Amino acid sequence: MQTDSLQNNRGFLFGDAVFETVKIVDQKILFVEDHYFRLMASMRILRMEIPMDFTLEHFENIILEEAHKNDCAASARARITVFRKGDGLYLPEQNEVDFIISVNKIENPMYQLHNETYEVDIYKDFHVSKQLISTLKTTNRIINVTGSIYAKENGLDNCILLNDDKNVAEALNGNIFILKDNILSTPPLSEGCLNGIMRKQVLAIAKTIESIEVKEAIISPFDLQKADELFITNTIRGIQPITKYRKKEFQTALAENLVMKINAKIRLG
Missing domain, CATH: 3.30.470.10 (Aminotransferase class 4, branched-chain amino acid transferase, N-terminal domain)
Structure with a gap:
């Protein structure tokens, strides 16, 4: 030591x-x-x-x-x-x-979509604070650590973190997006979520898709179960579709489209 x-x-x-x-x-x-x-x-x-x-x-x-x-x-x-x-x-x-x-x-240089079952639930023991410091990547990640242990103990692939108002902030290892009726939403930074790099990329690319409306909006836990599609973003994994939240199962079509567009952008340099 x-x-x-x-x-x-x-x-x-x-x-x-x-x-x-x-x-x-x-x-x-x-x-x-x-x-x-x-x-x-x-x-x-x-x-x-x-x-x-x-x-x-x-x-x-x-x-x-x-x-x-x-x-x-x-x-x-x-x-x-x-x-x-x-x-x-x-x-x-x-x-x-x-x-x-x-x-x-790492084995895979380009981003790949992982379509295997990916189940999440809400982690309720601790909450993310709605403040500027929560948006930074500091080494104080104890909520993410304890949440990851909780996920493993309960056979989950990930957990969703809530903020002080009990609204959705982010996932344990990235930002979260929901698609409902062709509206793609993610929590604004004012909700305490990480100012993610892949979050920024996804927001920009999604705005180029004519059939999709993109917005930053408050998301409640109830909104998750009403969604057509849920996915998590981070720089290393790219986009990770959520296939199951509680009893609801989700599509992955938009996530697949976004991964192709991100890889195309990388190839173009």
Whole structure:
């Protein structure tokens, strides 16, 4: 156990850290600008000091260099965790940062739709707060951890998190979308959901489909059972259709269409 390296690590001690998880395909980081600017915004919100050399180019280079070192630049999942350095208790003695990068090879570079049974339910033990900090990717993910344990204990593939008003916020590992009567909806950021990169991509692409109306709207748990289609989005998996919620089963046609359009956008570069 590397206790010495953790004694003054504020990310470990206080969750004083933010992170980005990116997907690498053919030695390129997908949606790299979105990831970079979200990280910069998160650091500013948490009053971290952004190094002068921490440019978009630098962000991309250090991640790809680590991928090359691990021989997985062709297809990989990479995570950069930025933490505030130095001593102090809740009050840090400085706002300078450091970072660590981890990289793991993945099998499928392009997004694929997984049509196997995927069952979810609502996780009720804890709620997501409706505040700006909930939209950031900080290392304080204990609700997601306990919710994932609950899902495993109950034979579920995922769980849906509610906010303080008992409305839908997100899934354990991504944003949630519902399709009802050709209206595609996802909770607005004001509901406490993560400001997801794939969420942004799906919103933009769905708006190009003439038969679909797209909106950000409050979603209640009752709306889930009335939906024609439900799916979860995140950068690594892409789109994960929900096939079963309680006694209701769902279609996957729009999810299939969106996956094809996202892959086409990636191929075009």
